[in-house]
Amino acid sequence: MHPIDWTKEFKRKAPIHLEIGFGNGEFLIRQSKENPRHNFIGIEIENLLIKKASKRITRANAKNVRLLKLDVNIALERLFAQRCLDSVYTLFPFPWPKKRHYHHRLFNKTFLKLVNSRLKTKGAVRIVTDFKPYYEWVLLRTPNTGFKTKKKTIDPHFNTQFERKWAEEGQKSFYQIDLKKINHISTKVLKEENVTATFIKDFNPKLYAPKNKTGTTSIIFKKFFFNSKENCGTQNMLVAEKNLTQKFRVLICPQGKKWCVSLDHDQDIIKTKGVKESLLQIKKACPKI
Numbered sequence: 134m135h136p137i138d139w140t141k142e143f144k145r146k147a148p149i150h151l152e153i154g155f156g157n158g159e160f161l162i163r164q165s166k167e168n169p170r171h172n173f174i175g176i177e178i179e180n181l182l183i184k185k186a187s188k189r190i191t192r193a194n195a196k197n198v199r200l201l202k203l204d205v206n207i208a209l210e211r212l213f214a215q216r217c218l219d220s221v222y223t224l225f226p227f228p229w230p231k232k233r234h235y236h237h238r239l240f241n242k243t244f245l246k247l248v249n250s251r252l253k254t255k256g257a258v259r260i261v262t263d264f265k266p267y268y269e270w271v272l273l274r275t276p277n278t279g280f281k282t283k284k285k286t287i288d289p290h291f292n293t294q295f296e297r298k299w300a301e302e303g304q305k306s307f308y309q310i311d312l313k314k315i316n317h318i319s320t321k322v323l324k325e326e327n328v329t330a331t332f333i334k335d336f337n338p339k340l341y342a343p344k345n346k347t348g349t350t351s352i353i354f355k356k357f358f359f360n361s362k363e364n365c366g367t368q369n370m371l372v373a374e375k376n377l378t379q380k381f382r383v384l385i386c387p388q389g390k391k392w393c394v395s396l397d398h399d400q401d402i403i404k405t406k407g408v409k410e411s412l413l414q415i416k417k418a419c420p421k422i
C-alpha cells in the first residue's frame with residue numbers, strides 16, 4: 134500500500150534521511166554506520182547500482198538502510214507521505230549542462246516544492262555539485278519553495294566515486310546548497326489505482342490479437358505464452374508513463390464459466406492508470422467468440 138509506512142518498514146520510529154542518486158552506495162552506507170539510530174533510504178534508477186549497493190549493505194550488515202529502484206519524482210509523489218522525512222540530500226547529481234537537456238535537471242521549482250512537502254518542519258536539503266552553472270540554476274529556483282537558502286563553496290570531503298573522479302581531474306572546489314524548511318507547501322500523495330480483475334466470456338489464444346498503443350502512456354504487448362496443460366495464458370507487458378516504465382505479467386485464466394484477466398501475484402509494481410488501462414486493452418484484444 135502507498136504511501137509506505139516507513140516506521141513499519143524499518144520496525145522502529147527514528148529520523149529518516151533520503152539520498153537521491155546514491156551511485157555505488159558507499160556514502161549512504163557510511164552514513165548509516167555513523168548514525169545507527171537513524172534510518173536511511175537510497176533511491177537510484179540504475180539496476181546495476183542497486184545490485185552493487187545491496188551487496189555492500191549485506192556485507193556491512195546495515196539494518197537501517199532501504200533501497201528503492203525508481204525515479205525520485207515517482208518515489209516522492211507516491212511512496213512518501215507529507216512531512217515524513219528529516220532530510221534529503223544528493224551528491225553530484227547529473228548537471229545536464231546542455232540547454233536542450235535542462236528539462237532533465239532534478240531541482241526545478243516543482244521538484245523543490247515536492248521535496249518540501251515530504252519533509253518535516255525544519256527538515257533539511259543538501260545539494261552538492263561540481264558544476265557551478267547548475268548550482269546557480271538551482272539557486273534561482275529556490276525562492277517561494279518554502280525554504281531558507283544557504284550556499285557555499287567547499288573542499289572535497291564526501292569521498293564519493295564522483296567526488297574522487299572530479300578531484301583526480303584537478304577540481305579543488307565544489308558547490309553546496311543547504312535548504313531549511315520554513316513553510317510547508319502541500320503536494321498531495323498520488324494514490325495507487327484500484328486495479329481489479331476484469332472478465333471475458335470466452336478466450337481463444339489463436340484469436341487473441343493485442344495491439345500496442347503509443348503516446349503519453351504507451352502500452353506495449355511483449356511475449357504471450359499459453360500453457361495448454363494448465364489452460365492459462367500469460368501476457369508480458371511494458372507500460373511507459375511519465376518518468377516510469379514498468380514490466381509486469383497479466384494472467385488470462387478460466388474462472389467459473391468466464392475467463393479472468395488479472396495481474397499476476399507477487400509483482401513489485403506501482404498500480405498506475407497505465408497498468409489499469411493495460412488490462413482493459415487485453416480485454417479488447419480478445420474477440421467475442
Ligand SMILES: C[S@@+](CC[C@H](N)C(=O)[O-])C[C@H]1O[C@@H](n2cnc3c(N)ncnc32)[C@H](O)[C@@H]1O
Pocket residue numbers: 153154155156157176177178179182203204205206223224225226227293294295296
Ligand atoms: C553523477 S552520479 C553521482 C553518484 C554518487 N552520488 C556519487 O557522488 O558518486 C548521479 C546518480 O544519480 C542517479 N540518478 C539520476 N537521476 C535520477 C533520478 N531521477 N532518480 C534517482 N536517481 C537518479 C544516477 O543513476 C547516478 O547514479
